[in-house]
Amino acid sequence: MARAATTADAFNAVAEPRRRQILDLLAAGERPVNDLVALLGLAQPQVSKHLRVLRQVGLVDVRDEGRQRMYRLNGYPLKPICDWVKKYEQLWSERLDRLDEVLADLKDAEMKDTEDGADGDDE
Amino acid sequence: MARAATTADAFNAVAEPRRRQILDLLAAGERPVNDLVALLGLAQPQVSKHLRVLRQVGLVDVRDEGRQRMYRLNGYPLKPICDWVKKYEQLWSERLDRLDEVLADLKDAEMKDTEDGADGDDE
DNA sequence: TTGATACATTCCTATATGGGAATACGATGT
DNA sequence: ACATCGTATTCCCATATAGGAATGTATCAA
Numbered sequence: 001m002a003r004a005a006t007t008a009d010a011f012n013a014v015a016e017p018r019r020r021q022i023l024d025l026l027a028a029g030e031r032p033v034n035d036l037v038a039l040l041g042l043a044q045p046q047v048s049k050h051l052r053v054l055r056q057v058g059l060v061d062v063r064d065e066g067r068q069r070m071y072r073l074n075g076y077p078l079k080p081i082c083d084w085v086k087k088y089e090q091l092w093s094e095r096l097d098r099l100d101e102v103l104a105d106l107k108d109a110e111m112k113d114t115e116d117g118a119d120g121d122d123e
Numbered sequence: 124m125a126r127a128a129t130t131a132d133a134f135n136a137v138a139e140p141r142r143r144q145i146l147d148l149l150a151a152g153e154r155p156v157n158d159l160v161a162l163l164g165l166a167q168p169q170v171s172k173h174l175r176v177l178r179q180v181g182l183v184d185v186r187d188e189g190r191q192r193m194y195r196l197n198g199y200p201l202k203p204i205c206d207w208v209k210k211y212e213q214l215w216s217e218r219l220d221r222l223d224e225v226l227a228d229l230k231d232a233e234m235k236d237t238e239d240g241a242d243g244d245d246e
Numbered sequence: 247t248t249g250a251t252a253c254a255t256t257c258c259t260a261t262a263t264g265g266g267a268a269t270a271c272g273a274t275g276t
Numbered sequence: 277a278c279a280t281c282g283t284a285t286t287c288c289c290a291t292a293t294a295g296g297a298a299t300g301t302a303t304c305a306a
Contacts, residue, residue, distance in 0.1 A: 002261035003293045015138045020207060033283060046265060048284055067273045067282050075214030082208045089205055091198030125291035126263040156253060169295060171254055190252050190303040
């Protein structure tokens with residue numbers, strides 16, 4: 001099997017940074033496609049394609065306005081993401097009952113502050 | 124270009140349901156791989172591969188314990204997701220200052236309740 | 247040493263992507 | 277009818293999956 005479709009759910013749709021940008025722009029209000037094209041600096045077809053994905057997962061609604069198509073944000077499909085990720089929120093907030101982890105984090109932050117560059121990543 | 128790698132960031136890593144399940148299981152505490160294999164009902168190699176992705180985005184840490192490898196949750200990389208999605212939280216909570224939208228939603232729900240069957244989806 | 251256990255990695259394949267380019271299409275203006 | 281604007285769709289392609297199967301590699305036991 002291949003990776004799940006981007007249209008499978010909001011998780012997959014929103015994994016693409018450009019689509020998050022689009023939602024962020026639409027958060028300020030309804031906008032026609034060309035507005036987004038200008039703001040994103042992308043080619044029009046790509047924007048239309050991203051919008052299609054967002055439509056298919058219900059994250060945006062469209063309304064015809066003359067020859068323009070006004071897109072509007074619909075945040076509801078984001079709720080499952082919010083619900084899921086919220087369970088973990090305490091892990092990085094001021095929960096100090098596991099002091100060793102906090103200290104490790106601090107040390108980590110310090111090292112990044114000092115030697116910078118090194119990525120510390122796996123593999 | 125193709126889709127961003129699953130290891131590109133937490134957004135992409137977590138778009139896969141199995142990986143979310145793994146994190147959910149690890150939320151209860153450290154676990155060796157075989158535990159996860161049993162709990163997920165997946166083949167061991169696939170679990171190892173999912174764990175690799177999670178390691179690469181920093182969502183889990185490993186610790187050697189004899190011949191087992193204990194995996195532990197690290198929620199920190201989820202913070203960007205939480206931060207991003209939280210901006211939209213008000214959209215589905217009790218914010219009634221845009222009554223028209225609420226009414227539209229209600230009407231939509233009613234129609235789905237009544238005529239059911241029809242998918243209402245785009246395309 | 248031999249064998250088993252616990253994992254990780256590699257090879258394979260079908261499938262879907264995101265961008266670029268070209269084109270199709272409906273609405274509007276003349 | 278025709279040109280144009282605003283969008284959507286189609287075609288092409290390099291790339292990266294997720295799972296299945298097989299194999300590699302430590303570690304521990306006898």
